[in-house]
Amino acid sequence: MTAHHERAIPRPDAADAVTVPRADGLLERLGRPSVRTLLLGVAGSVAMLVGGFGSGGTLLRDPVLGNSALSFWRYGHGQQLAGMLIYAGLIVMVWAWVRLGRDVLARRVTGRGVLVTSVAWIVPLLISPPLFTRDPYSYLAQGALPLAGFDPYAVGPDAMGGVFTDNVHFFWQDTPAPYGPLFILLAKGIVSVVGTNVIAGVLAMRALLLVGLVLLLVALPPLTRRLGGRPEVALWIAVANPVMVVHMIGGGHNDLLVVGMLPCAALLALRGRHLSAVTVATLAMAVKASAGIALPFLVLVWAATLTGPFWKRLLRAAVPSIATFGVVFAACSVAAGVGLGWLPALSAPSMIVNWLSAPTAVGQLVHTISQMFGDLPEKPFVDVARMLSGALLVALLVRYWWRSRDGGPTAVRNAGIVLALAAILSPATLPWYLSWGFCLLAMTAWSARGLQWTIVGSVWLMVVYYPTGETALYNWGFLAVALAGAVLAAVSLLRPDPLRLRTRRTAAADVVEPPLVPPDPSELVPADALEPVIDGAARRPS
Template sequence: MSAPKPATTGVEVALRQGLVGSLMATVGSIGIGWLAGSSFLIRTWPFIVARTTLPAVIVCTVLVCAGIVLLLRAWLRLGQRIGQWTPEARPVLKKALWYWVTPLVFAVPLFSRDMYAYIGQGRLMLEGLDPYTNGISSLSNYFNLGPDTLWTEAPTPYGPLWLWIEFGAVAISGGAPEPALLIFRLFGVLGVLMLFRYVPRITALVGVNSERALWLVVLNPVLLINFVASGHNDALMMGLVTAGLYYAATRRGIRGVVLVTASIAVKPITLLALPFAGLLWAGRAAGWPRRFLYWGATAVLSLGLLALVGYLNGLGFGWLGALSPPGESLWIWFAPVGLLGAGAGFAVNLFGGHGAAVSDVVFTAGKVLSMLVALWLVFRIPKNPERFTQGILRHAAWAFAAVVLMASVIQPWYMVWLLVFFGVTGIADGRQLRLVYYLTAFFVLIALTDQLSVFVWIPIGVVRAVAIAVGAALVLHLVYTDRKTHRLFRAPRFWRRRRAG
């Protein structure tokens, strides 16, 4: 029997590395994943053992950090080992998806407790309370549900379709956290599968390599972490909007608008995509009268569907008043507008002024400017008719980028929004691809060092220090010293200079 080809062997190694990394993170989640106070897992071996002693929690922390970084390395190596992005690579990518996703479906929620907020909002629906006017704190014993404290007083910012999903998950599970979490995870997997189906369909329309886009976007570790391990409803949102834009681009506009509207009904941020869907539906040869006609048809169809759903659930357009997320005056250090606003407020405070008001002005200015940029992009029609679809989708990508980059808080899953939109319109080798590598490594590290759940008697400072040390050391190793991957983060001229020296 002949020996396997080196390339095939290398691909299999990458697939298995990702599987092992995913399994390690799933096992480690037992010790530092988020649990609700009502979870029966708290009283179940080996959960109780893994969470009650500092050494066990530290072992679980190391497992999660090492596992997720190994998944990142597997993704990088898979891109290197496949080499030629031909249709023959599609089965390998599909195999990687199942290898890497399946263990994470059964992990204790990692890096976010939003799924527990979904359970709380589902209970509000089940008890006949309006989630657009009531926070989770309206429920009895709400503190046992496990959501972030930001959600306890805040109304939900989600659309009516997601409220129905929350209602159904709580009704089917009887309020038990574990089966409800599994239902939310399955909807996350559905969103990922929709992306796996429709990303290559869009790339085929615009002349972008489909297999490379699948690897770059759908198998990206940041997407898998946030859409599966964390269970964010952004997975379903992005799957629906991607499918909708594909059908709009192929002149099946009614189906496209319905799917984009369904995405809005999960999370209303995709309202941004609606005018671009109308442009795609109108077609490349449309003049301004036809564009306005199709924009009108898009708006009437979408608003009509949302009104119907609002009538059926009795909540109307309540989600319009809850579009601002809880803690809207918060900021984060890697958000440019957030850093600018916080810095301006700090400076004003030094001179005895009201710094919080100044920060709010900066944050609001960022939001207004992002909306103006998005509006400008809607009316900026591509000049090259042969690149019409690609141009419209790229304008949609920049509209979402404006909203993300001009926000005071940038969440890791916001990167995934941009990755999908820019990925289907083409991310070039060189600087653009290296930027994706750096952002992926950065947001993986942010996830590893951000939200960790431990019991009150476990010193969280020690656990977080371990996560920061292990996560940073492993990510920096990939970027700077790993013999197989560090070249990916360097420009070719860097290596030419080194050889010349």
């Protein structure tokens, strides 16, 4: 793995400005991104874009490639080559992401540079087929159901038939929508505009979900300053991350709306705009119910700004919060033309039984051990483990909520922790579920070791599903290789040549400079010393 590092371009004095080369001046205005790293990630995105037309979540009947000379790309050896190209592009993007992380660690790039690099990586995937999933087809089918006179919370896409249903993954054909009324309303709006054009529907859905990315970028700089992190680090974790670029945007998951709304709600709460914060968090819950976990923590932020005994302050904050929640959620339901049928539909994801969910893994492991004593069914073991996990999650929520009673950034940070735990302890876990909590945790202070663990988790989560959307969780050899690659990528964040493939002199020149945030909280960079990411101001030298 070759590492390239560019020295930070100094800001010229006014007297020397005319001597600065034009290219250097442009890089300075863009936040000093590494051109090689930027282009490397773009190459990875383009490779995944091209491969996605053959081995991604492709249409059952492709009106573009299906009857052309390029149709071979979708079948047989062509499809295999397309899949190999996707994985090659993913490896290149991970390489670029690690290189960008080195620049962030060494403070050679500003927040604007990370943002410019991330956007360059994202652009090619805006027009790709869904990658590593088929969820956008389910979203469109669920939006089409009410337009066809069906209740999306009572029946699945197979009740309707047609081109949208044809492209839904077989597992979800007869499953009611597990999403809130706001998302059903948005999906209905898209289908009413695109008609039966599935390609236009996927592109429109992705464009709509990008609103979540915009909201995240708006909230990130000021919220990061309040949570004690560095904006460029938060951008590297939350936006440049392949999970965001490939899964959330390339895959087109509606979790992206939640990822944007929750930070906005947290920022509004910390700024004292509490009713607005509850409104935005309620809208996030009206997309995915899991976002509702943040609401009790926002109430604590409000209560902490009031005077009097704790329980009296809590009551004064809770009553208007509950009223606001009820009005906003009812309005979303009325606008979408649906009732509360989405509540029982929330159990739909629990139909997924794989070991990515911690309680499911425990249940399956205990069942495997029990087979030594007799042939027993697996389901009771999984069900019991999931019930115990649910009780554990409730206990952890209460614990972190109580520890957040002083409000402020601590409450927001703990909300992120509980959201992450909810994804892990859920009866069913999908890779993008971890984004619920990390959209807040990314803005806190991180040690270099913590970032290495982030790389391991992110890279591994990228490959636990195949590009077609089918699970790879039981392909043990493949997962072992993927884990080894993830660990290698994490090590190379701090050791650019972990396999010692280069000369000692060259490797020594690339040693990463001091870690971005010392792990000791007493040594963290003060929030008021951090500069907004959007203005691209130069960082203090480490």
